[in-house]
Amino acid sequence: MLSRNDELIPHLFRTEFRKIVSVLANVFGLQHIEVAEDITSDTFLLAAETWGKKGIPENPTAWLCTVAKNKTKDYLKRNQIFQQKVTTALQRTTEQLTEMEIDLTPENIMDSQLQMMFALCHPSIPVESQIGLSLRILCGFGIDEIADAFLSNKETINKRLFRAKEKLREENVSMDFPTEVELEKRLYAVVTTLYLLFNEGYYSASQNTSLRKDLCLEALRLTYLLTAHKTTNQPFVNALIALMCFHSSRFEARINAEGELILYEEQDRSLWNKELIEKGEEYLNRSATGERITKFHLEAAIAYWHTQTENHHEKWSNILQLYNQLLQLEYSPAAALNRTYALAKANGYANAINEALKLKLENNHLYFSLLGELYKEVNPTKAAEYFSIAIKKAKTEKDKLLLQRKMNECK
Amino acid sequence: MKEFMMIFRMAPMPNFQPAPEQMQESIKQWQDWIGGIAAQGKFGSTNQLGFTGKTLKADGAVTDGPYAEVKEIVGGYIIVKANDIDDALALAKGCPILYMGGHVEVRDIMQINP
Numbered sequence: 001m002l003s004r005n006d007e008l009i010p011h012l013f014r015t016e017f018r019k020i021v022s023v024l025a026n027v028f029g030l031q032h033i034e035v036a037e038d039i040t041s042d043t044f045l046l047a048a049e050t051w052g053k054k055g056i057p058e059n060p061t062a063w064l065c066t067v068a069k070n071k072t073k074d075y076l077k078r079n080q081i082f083q084q085k086v087t088t089a090l091q092r093t094t095e096q097l098t099e100m101e102i103d104l105t106p107e108n109i110m111d112s113q114l115q116m117m118f119a120l121c122h123p124s125i126p127v128e129s130q131i132g133l134s135l136r137i138l139c140g141f142g143i144d145e146i147a148d149a150f151l152s153n154k155e156t157i158n159k160r161l162f163r164a165k166e167k168l169r170e171e172n173v174s175m176d177f178p179t180e181v182e183l184e185k186r187l188y189a190v191v192t193t194l195y196l197l198f199n200e201g202y203y204s205a206s207q208n209t210s211l212r213k214d215l216c217l218e219a220l221r222l223t224y225l226l227t228a229h230k231t232t233n234q235p236f237v238n239a240l241i242a243l244m245c246f247h248s249s250r251f252e253a254r255i256n257a258e259g260e261l262i263l264y265e266e267q268d269r270s271l272w273n274k275e276l277i278e279k280g281e282e283y284l285n286r287s288a289t290g291e292r293i294t295k296f297h298l299e300a301a302i303a304y305w306h307t308q309t310e311n312h313h314e315k316w317s318n319i320l321q322l323y324n325q326l327l328q329l330e331y332s333p334a335a336a337l338n339r340t341y342a343l344a345k346a347n348g349y350a351n352a353i354n355e356a357l358k359l360k361l362e363n364n365h366l367y368f369s370l371l372g373e374l375y376k377e378v379n380p381t382k383a384a385e386y387f388s389i390a391i392k393k394a395k396t397e398k399d400k401l402l403l404q405r406k407m408n409e410c411k
Numbered sequence: 412m413k414e415f416m417m418i419f420r421m422a423p424m425p426n427f428q429p430a431p432e433q434m435q436e437s438i439k440q441w442q443d444w445i446g447g448i449a450a451q452g453k454f455g456s457t458n459q460l461g462f463t464g465k466t467l468k469a470d471g472a473v474t475d476g477p478y479a480e481v482k483e484i485v486g487g488y489i490i491v492k493a494n495d496i497d498d499a500l501a502l503a504k505g506c507p508i509l510y511m512g513g514h515v516e517v518r519d520i521m522q523i524n525p
Contacts, residue, residue, distance in 0.1 A: 317439075320443070321439065321442055324445065324446030324449065325442070325446075327446055327449035328445065328449045328454055331449060331452045336449075336451070336452070339446060339450050343443070343446075347443070359450060359451060360451070
């Protein structure tokens with residue numbers, strides 16, 4: 001029984017934490033988000049204890065909701081000062097508040113979660129804090145897990161989250177759904193945070209492979225939530241889901257048992273997850289409506305072509321065109337480097353070397369790694385020189401090892 | 412970095428009807444060239460101009476099309492970021508208009524502060 005609990009509770013924590021905390025924060029107001037967090041955490045603590053002894057209830061979600069509801073009422077009775085604050089803010093009498101039914105209908109749970117996403121991704125707080133808060137509140141991650149994901153320590157993360165909540169209070173950010181005028185902009189901010197949350201898991205230097213997978217999965221789940229609501233089910237939201245599905249399809253193939261990265265070209269393609277690729281295609285099709293092509297559309301289309309194994313030339317030619325468009329929309333060094341690699345594959349190495357030398361990204365070890373890659377066939381000695389510069393510039397041991405291997409291949 | 416405009420000019424070819432594949436190939440060439448500028452972080456904006464146009468004269472007369480009295484027409488433009496005119500001129504190398512019998516005019520953009 002205990003072993004089942006061990007598996008079930010973290011799983012429920014991930015999916016149920018955000019529901020309860022969002023509904024409660026909606027009742028108390030975002031100003032008192034910590035109270036909502038505390039009550040939710042207490043509820044899960046009690047669940048762990050009780051279920052360990054008595055077994056798991058038939059409907060764990062309903063159990064958690066009932067307990068959270070009771071704990072809230074107890075809290076309000078016990079805590080006079082808080083009660084006064086909230087009653088004043090909500091313009092309700094103490095009696096009304098203690099008698100109040102907390103709305104745990106699926107509709108309100110869904111709405112509250114979306115409102116919470118908009119509140120936590122408010123542009124007044126830095127993006128890394130948005131990601132941290134989202135992991136804590138929307139994904140139920142522990143502080144130590146967040147610290148691990150960011151390669152940081154508990155203290156730093158605690159401080160960061162504390163400051164972010166302070167800022168939300170100072171800025172008077174509320175749980176209200178954005179107005180129609182603001183919606184597109186605010187939604188774009190939410191989607192950008194979810195995109196970064198996914199990347200944090202996908203490209204993180206953290207050795208903890210299962211944690212990284214969890215991060216990606218949670219980002220996917222949250223993005224998926226946005227499609228449940230008519231106003232937030234925008235084409236670019238669907239494009240992001242497609243992107244996440246395509247990337248995730250290579251999860252098993254891109255990391256070996258030792259947690260080391262396996263390069264795209266060297267992956268065992270039979271390990272690519274076909275189901276996720278198909279899901280990605282479905283969402284990519286859904287994203288192909290409306291007037292606006294966003295970077296999520298372009299990146300999803302690039303990721304789609306990466307899932308294709310046939311027709312080498314068509315594939316790279318399409319990837320090149322998509323990178324051309326992406327860079328016109330938004331420059332980034334990573335896109336510039338990837339575009340040049342695609343250029344080599346589509347139009348030949350000589351052309352790509354010429355273009356690569358114009359990029360001038362001398363602070364980036366990946367720039368020298370790209371030059372090494374491009375020179376590998378035409379001039380192995382030169383390639384080895386570039387790889388050796390890349391090794392000196394690389395920041396992690398893992399990157400250095402990978403580059404060392406590449407350099408050795410040039411001899 | 413300052414902004415410069417490159418203006419693509421060539422002789423009008425009103426009867427030229429490219430095949431769809433030729434069009435596709437041409438778009439790719441343009442996009443590869445523009446993509447190369449964008450990969451250096453030097454892209455501003457761009458537009459291709461169509462083939463309908465009217466010209467307004469000072470006396471109020473209007474003539475059809477951009478072709479009437481000119482030897483060459485403007486096919487489009489791109490705005491790029493560059494340190495100086497020579498830097499901008501270097502970016503113009505490889506512009507597909509050069510392989511179509513046309514030429515690129517590189518101009519600095521004046522900042523007007525009202």
